[in-house]
Amino acid sequence: MKKVITYGTYDLLHYGHINLLRRAKALGDYLIVALSTDEFNWNEKGKKCYFTYEQRKQLLEAIRYVDLVIPETCWEQKARDVDEYKVDTFVIGDDWEGKFDFLKQQCEVVYLSRTPEISSTQIKKDLGK
Ligand code: C2G
Numbered sequence: 109m110k111k112v113i114t115y116g117t118y119d120l121l122h123y124g125h126i127n128l129l130r131r132a133k134a135l136g137d138y139l140i141v142a143l144s145t146d147e148f149n150w151n152e153k154g155k156k157c158y159f160t161y162e163q164r165k166q167l168l169e170a171i172r173y174v175d176l177v178i179p180e181t182c183w184e185q186k187a188r189d190v191d192e193y194k195v196d197t198f199v200i201g202d203d204w205e206g207k208f209d210f211l212k213q214q215c216e217v218v219y220l221s222r223t224p225e226i227s228s229t230q231i232k233k234d235l236g237k
Pocket residue numbers: 114115116117118119124125127128144153180183199200201202203204221222223224225226227
């Protein structure tokens with residue numbers, strides 16, 4: 109079984125996220141999403157999520173491409189996750205191009221093109237938040 113992992117906040121879930129998850133799943137048979145916790149988002153990314161971790165987890169678990177959701181609590185957990193979950197492929201959007209090449213010692217690393225014109229930030233702006 110080919111296992112794929114990806115990481116993200118996935119707040120205000122939108123079709124750009126779904127495009128990423130669909131292509132990520134197509135790279136293997138089992139997709140793990142490491143979902144940024146509320147604390148990680150605030151402390152490390154300066155992001156205040158609209159939905160809580162539990163709500164974002166529930167949304168992701170309802171997506172047919174997603175097989176497992178685990179918490180992302182720190183930047184450094186990726187290498188450990190790849191080993192622990194016996195991951196074959198790490199995948200993330202190309203806004204992170206090159207940032208995780210260090211994982212190439214352990215698994216395949218794939219950067220997928222982002223879906224243009226949509227982001228959680230844009231949605232909030234359009235809604236006047
Ligand atoms: N994404 C995309 N197209 C968009 C918006 C997002 O393909 N229009 C992708 C991102 O590239 C990422 C995933 O969807 O792979 C989740 O996006 P975010 O929630 O913004 O994730 P991010 O904050 O970049 O967190 O340790 C890595 C970080 O947790 C990544």
